[in-house]
Amino acid sequence: MTIDPAAFERYRHSPNARTTLPRLLLGTGIVVLFWAATTVAVLVGGTYAFFARQAAPSSGMQGFLASPIGILAALVSFAGIWIGLWVAMRWVHGEKLSALLGNSRRVSWSGFLKGLIAVLITSLISEILLYLLQPQIARGPISLSSWLLFAIPIAALTLLQTSSEELLFRGYLLRGLASRFKSPFIWALLPALLFTSLHWSASSSPAINACVLASIAAFALLLTLVVYATGNLGAALGAHLGNNLTGFLLISHQESYNSFALFNARPLEGPGWATSDAVLIAFIGIACSLLTIGLLLHPRSPLKVAAELPDRASTA
Numbered sequence: 001m002t003i004d005p006a007a008f009e010r011y012r013h014s015p016n017a018r019t020t021l022p023r024l025l026l027g028t029g030i031v032v033l034f035w036a037a038t039t040v041a042v043l044v045g046g047t048y049a050f051f052a053r054q055a056a057p058s059s060g061m062q063g064f065l066a067s068p069i070g071i072l073a074a075l076v077s078f079a080g081i082w083i084g085l086w087v088a089m090r091w092v093h094g095e096k097l098s099a100l101l102g103n104s105r106r107v108s109w110s111g112f113l114k115g116l117i118a119v120l121i122t123s124l125i126s127e128i129l130l131y132l133l134q135p136q137i138a139r140g141p142i143s144l145s146s147w148l149l150f151a152i153p154i155a156a157l158t159l160l161q162t163s164s165e166e167l168l169f170r171g172y173l174l175r176g177l178a179s180r181f182k183s184p185f186i187w188a189l190l191p192a193l194l195f196t197s198l199h200w201s202a203s204s205s206p207a208i209n210a211c212v213l214a215s216i217a218a219f220a221l222l223l224t225l226v227v228y229a230t231g232n233l234g235a236a237l238g239a240h241l242g243n244n245l246t247g248f249l250l251i252s253h254q255e256s257y258n259s260f261a262l263f264n265a266r267p268l269e270g271p272g273w274a275t276s277d278a279v280l281i282a283f284i285g286i287a288c289s290l291l292t293i294g295l296l297l298h299p300r301s302p303l304k305v306a307a308e309l310p311d312r313a314s315t316a
Helices: 006-012 021-052 060-066 068-076 079-092 109-133 144-180 189-197 206-230 234-250 275-297
Strands: 137-139 263-265
Touching (some): 006 144, 021 068, 021 144, 068 144, 109 206, 144 206, 144 234, 189 206, 206 275
Antiparallel strands (some): 137 263
16 A cells, blocks of 8 residues: 655745744744634633523533533534634634645645544444443433534534644644655654644553553544645544544543533543553543544545646546
8 A cells, every 4th residue: 555645745845935934833823822812712602601601610620511502612612723713824824724634735635534434433343342341331411302402513613623634733833844854754743743642641640641641643644644644624623523523523532521422432531441451441442533634534445535736627
């Protein structure tokens, strides 16, 4: 399985002369500032609404964040990344935000759909393997009617979250660094490590944290690889959406994000996980990421994504 770098080479050379390293750092700072400001505004407003409905508001911020309102507020806060990226691209780099999407400056919807389907398939395999490891799944507290009511809004907000992260980590940072540095240890590894580090959980044991971060790192490299193969964010957007939708709406493995899931598995941040369990969980995550790579990049796969080459840029 070989990858033609032509599409990515075109993508990495697309930034203009104003995409210097200092401007990239400035733009990143602007994105972080808008993300933080939006998060504070949304959480303050959401906390007020949450406590206003409580007869005895004693659960604190943790209770709010684990509530349905808290989860919705957390997802809405990612709008700050979109706003920050628009400001950075427009005023720091003098480019349109659409330049981050790919060579055609728009999402490859065929790639998006293939990425979504591939990850839904491998997520199903992952859940089967995790069930064999720990067969502790319970029906979630949400009723089926409420789940159907919230499914579309949650899917839309999850797309907001995942698309903002892809635009930042696999678009803005990857594209900007790749235009300045040839080594993938810089333009591929640094955004992947930064993305992975944001998933550290203070409430989980060191072993579980290590296994989760290993799985996230493998997934981040998968997302980077499909951008490298296609020169477009479409497949990465679909894959990331499929991964997060599985956790938010179908089977949750995190107690703090299980309000809308139909089923709740044993929470990873809970006690009692052995080191051997953590190793197996990491193995399952990495293996499923590798399987996803095969589904999206193997020449004989029906889900193989197409490179956005110059003669295809107008139709991809």
